[in-house]
Amino acid sequence: MASHQLLERVLAAHRAGQRVHLAAELEAALPAAQLRLLQAVAAEAEAAELPLYMVGGGVRDLLLSRPVKDFDLVVEGDAIALGQRLVRKLGGRLTSHRRFGTAIWHLEGLEGDVPAAIDLISARRERYAHPGALPEVSFGDIQQDLLRRDFSINTLALRLDGGHFGRLLDPLGGLADLAAGQLRGLHDRSFIDDPTRILRILRFAARLEFTIEARTATWLGVALPGLGEISGERVRNELTAILAEAAPSRALAQAEALGVLAAIHPALHFDDAMAASLARLPDEVDPLWALGETARIDLAYLLWLRHLPAEAGLAVAAHLRLPQRVSEALVAWSGLAERLPQLSAAAPSEVVLALESAPDLAMAGLAVESDDENVRELLANYAGQWRHVRPTLNGHDLSRRGLEPGPRYGRILATLRAAWLDGQVTSPDEERALLDQLVAVDD
Numbered sequence: 309m310a311s312h313q314l315l316e317r318v319l320a321a322h323r324a325g326q327r328v329h330l331a332a333e334l335e336a337a338l339p340a341a342q343l344r345l346l347q348a349v350a351a352e353a354e355a356a357e358l359p360l361y362m363v364g365g366g367v368r369d370l371l372l373s374r375p376v377k378d379f380d381l382v383v384e385g386d387a388i389a390l391g392q393r394l395v396r397k398l399g400g401r402l403t404s405h406r407r408f409g410t411a412i413w414h415l416e417g418l419e420g421d422v423p424a425a426i427d428l429i430s431a432r433r434e435r436y437a438h439p440g441a442l443p444e445v446s447f448g449d450i451q452q453d454l455l456r457r458d459f460s461i462n463t464l465a466l467r468l469d470g471g472h473f474g475r476l477l478d479p480l481g482g483l484a485d486l487a488a489g490q491l492r493g494l495h496d497r498s499f500i501d502d503p504t505r506i507l508r509i510l511r512f513a514a515r516l517e518f519t520i521e522a523r524t525a526t527w528l529g530v531a532l533p534g535l536g537e538i539s540g541e542r543v544r545n546e547l548t549a550i551l552a553e554a555a556p557s558r559a560l561a562q563a564e565a566l567g568v569l570a571a572i573h574p575a576l577h578f579d580d581a582m583a584a585s586l587a588r589l590p591d592e593v594d595p596l597w598a599l600g601e602t603a604r605i606d607l608a609y610l611l612w613l614r615h616l617p618a619e620a621g622l623a624v625a626a627h628l629r630l631p632q633r634v635s636e637a638l639v640a641w642s643g644l645a646e647r648l649p650q651l652s653a654a655a656p657s658e659v660v661l662a663l664e665s666a667p668d669l670a671m672a673g674l675a676v677e678s679d680d681e682n683v684r685e686l687l688a689n690y691a692g693q694w695r696h697v698r699p700t701l702n703g704h705d706l707s708r709r710g711l712e713p714g715p716r717y718g719r720i721l722a723t724l725r726a727a728w729l730d731g732q733v734t735s736p737d738e739e740r741a742l743l744d745q746l747v748a749v750d751d
């Protein structure tokens with residue numbers, strides 16, 4: 309049972325049949341610039357006589373006294389028209405999808421600490437032509453919009469336009485479930501219509517430490533085969549969202565226990581050893597590894613899948629359409645894990661030779677996983693220093709010395725580099741002296 313003062317107060321008022329207004333709570337929860345923005349949108353909606361609602365995660369988090377990260381705004385009417393008014397009045401830029409009645413209001417360039425963009429959605433209803441299909445959309449009212457959502461705790465809404473600012477709507481019993489700490493689906497076909505909700509429910513259960521309501525758990529069980537029928541990309545997006553959570557292992561262990569992972573792919577599973585690896589996932593991947601924006605998620609997949617037999621890991625990676633570099637790191641993993649301890653005593657030039665073609669992601673993974681301090685130090689030296697060492701002389705210098713271009717160039721430059729790496733030369737003068745010797749020797 310979740311115990312939150314605000315939630316209990318609101319629930320008591322709601323049960324007593326009173327109208328609940330959360331204007332003050334919303335004002336306190338949002339950073340000033342965001343609040344001003346929300347109020348400006350609300351004023352514009354009022355002027356256009358369009359009922360406007362904040363829905364979904366933002367309302368849920370407000371009631372749980374958790375930070376409100378973002379807000380989804382639903383308009384009863386034409387969200388694109390509202391977006392166009394907002395651009396005229398406040399600036400920014402609009403991209404819109406006529407077919408879905410949705411618009412994204414891009415706010416870059418606007419003053420203050422405002423989000424990069426805000427989604428404006430026309431209230432709609434959805435129909436699934438067949439299980440797992442993407443829904444067919446038609447316009448509807450706020451009730452219908454809330455009915456198309458995943459779990460009752462995500463169906464709470466706050467009306468925002470005009471004098472309604474902050475009024476709570478709870479047509480589907482979300483408040484009671486929030487207070488009871490339970491996740492409840494809205495109807496028996498929910499997971500069949502959209503099997504990605506199976507992974508969403510596990511993510512919310514783990515994050516909020518909520519239980520899955522008994523009937524919902526039954527519906528989930530029946531819908532499991534659907535997970536094997538939707539595209540790997542859709543599954544991957546949800547698994548990625550789980551891996552981005554603070555405690556991914558909780559959700560993945562529950563996924564294992566409920567047969568969710570086997571339904572995704574027969575070779576996929578989750579165990580304690582995998583959880584131990586994921587527990588080592590750093591908040592930020594060491595920038596010494598050139599891995600870019602998706603570094604942390606790529607590393608999470610690697611730390612998980614590297615425990616599977618090689619073929620199985622690659623099959624899962626292919627099914628989920630994971631980036632090529634995750635597969636490359638999986639392929640490189642065991643060979644590298646074996647070689648690294650032997651390299652701890654090797655000269656830097658030997659290390660560079662051995663590691664230069666190894667994928668950065670695999671090395672970053674081993675740097676995180678290895679208990680051997682020598683291995684970690686070796687990898688840090690390699691990534692941070694050794695691999696960047698180059699001779700000061702280059703091909704032009706060799707040609708100036710009268711050497712004919714050819715394979716010998718590569719060998720000489722490699723020898724110069726190795727000499728720098730291993731401390732045999734420590735200055736450009738010494739490097740030139742070594743070059744003299746190398747040129748003198750017939751090769």
Ligand code: ATP
Nearest residue numbers: 363364365366380456457458459462463502504505
């Ligand atoms: P988070 O805190 O992780 O951002 P959120 O609740 O905001 O959680 P989003 O994925 O941003 O989750 O989705 C926003 C809202 O859209 C949800 O609260 C839910 O009401 C609805 N939603 C999202 N995905 C689905 C889905 N697959 N089926 C039904 N409703 C969904």
